Amino acid sequence: MPTIRIYEAALCCDTGVCGADVDKSLVEVTADVRNLQGLGADIARHNLAGDPTAFTVDETVRAFMHTVGSKGLPLTVVDGVTVATGTYPGLEQLRELAGLASTTGTNDGAPRTELGRTETTGGCCGGATGCC
């Protein structure tokens, strides 16, 4: 089974769903990841603030952090291969990456590129630090 890892910018919590203005892309990726985990997919998220070590053990990710840095996050890596940067993959894309059959009509098939970090207010707790 493919291993999907999503490396995320510093969020005050593992989901990032909190704060003054909740980031819709985080709400969705949280729901999608839960959904896939429920279906048995090997998918996990790593938050730079909570677990920076995860960003140093994988060579791909470490190189990414040195050349691009956290402004290029989120980074999605499947079996060591970078499949998306700067935006979260959508549910359908994640299903494909996880090797799970598509169930029609649940969502659009395209990655939700419109939901990148540009729309956010810094994720959690209203910005850079917030209450966390």
Place this chain on the structure above:
Amino acid sequence: MKFLESPPRFLFFTGKGGVGKTSVACATALELADRGLNVLLVSTDPASNIGQVFGITIGNTITPINAIPRLSALEINPEQAADAYRERIIAPVRGLLPESELAGIAESLSGSCTTEIASFDEFTNLLTDDTVYGEYDHIVFDTAPTGHTIRLLQLPGSWTEFLDAGKGDPSCLGPLSGLEKHKTVYAQAVRALADPTRTRLVLVSRAQASSLNEIDRTFGELSKIGIAGGFVVINGILPTLAGEEPLAQAVRDREAAAIVAMPATIAALPRDLVELKSGNMVGVTALGLLFSGAASGEAPARDRDAREIADEPLRTLVDDLERDDHGLVLCMGKGGVGKTTIAAAIAVALAERGHDVHLTTTDPAAHLTDTLNSSIRGLAVSRIDPVEAIRHYRDHVMATKGKDLDAEGRAALAEDLMSPCTDEVAVFREFSRAVHESRRKFVVVDTAPTGHTLLLLDATGSYHREIARQVGDSMSFVTPLMRLQDPDLTKVILVTLAETTPVLEAEELQQDLERAGIHPWAWVVNDSIAAARPDSGFLRQRAANELEQIDRVRAVADRMAIIPLLPLEPIGETLLADLTDGIAQPA
């Protein structure tokens, strides 16, 4: 004292600032050490004054109290704890990630939530690490885990369930998340806290509605995470020694009424009454007398009579405020110092002078504002109800960001929004609205207790930074924080009592505000016995004790007002107006 009968290993003292928690905790530690037991006295209060009580410097390491065999003390400094906490997370990746990234991680771990968690982390070690703390028969905590910290433990589904299921963190655990090795320790700590044979919770209060309501709330919150079996200590009851003068009688009546009206849950708990002493509870001798009926202290000091304190009525502050015709007046201070009363008095005075005034309060005891609403021309009263604000906020997020989710996703989102951050954020939204309004009229805000308020300002600060980042240099913009920093618009009034702890806490608050670029405009010393000019020797001794604190306030305040302790609680417009003018009530 009932709470001192067969005490378990851990004793927690909780209650509002200024109720005498530290004195009661210190006296308890002394008593247990006297019984021949090894005792460690711990404070997690950033403004700890255990050291001051014993006349020594304590700090972040266990320090023996030399005067008392078998007694040691420890003050956990939250800032230092937070530094250590950040270091634990960052150290393993130093040299592996670019410096700029490390700085970013440190920045994201520098909010109040991290500080609180770091303190909590230290605190759980005290509960669980027997190799370090096993030699102590009793560990006496000057502060109980409250509010934010409790919510961390109260997360939906409960800690242990998540850990057992290995599902990871379902909700915003803040910087707690990802620290696997701590999870067992946290679970053990929760078990120790919930076990009455190991932990006793002592709720310290004054005979005062706000302070009794506070311990009722704390007890309710702690009960939810399984900590039951509390004991109530009502501290500072006016003794017969205070005589029969009208002020003393009135205070007694108020105390009796507050005790009769105390919430049913805490009324059912074992209760001890501790009398007010004429002297300050500093030093081993004074503390040794706290639980006895004996009077402490000397005869009334004659070298400096409390009657000499200058008349500094609230009116002088109102005169100054009035010059601008609009602005934001923020009454800040620890719980129980009378912020709501001062805010209401100022609002009433401004409205009676013909100004358009909006008084907004977060005080859950809305009776004061209820009596004012619609009774005075030009005065509008509103209440920020944190519970309502949070509900609005959650509903808003569910309806906007969560609208495309399926049922399961919506349920998960609803759970995520139970995050401890949410409360602060929700209140901040309401608060920002009040800030905005103050450009056209007077807005008088009675803020929630200090810890809460600072979180709120912190949210204001990060919002400001974020807007600044998004807008860049190309546009001009004004954030709520900038308005709070503008001395022409915002006047922060720090409210305190003329007692050691509240003054210390207010000084800390002033420093915190200065760090946020906000310089307090004035101080108000509330409920001053000295300003009430009492007759009995006992009350005059208390009044003399206040002078030192009043001097400290005068040294740090740009301007100040002193409000006398009044025979009647200042409820309603007439009594509030008297308060502003410094008119002594007919007793």
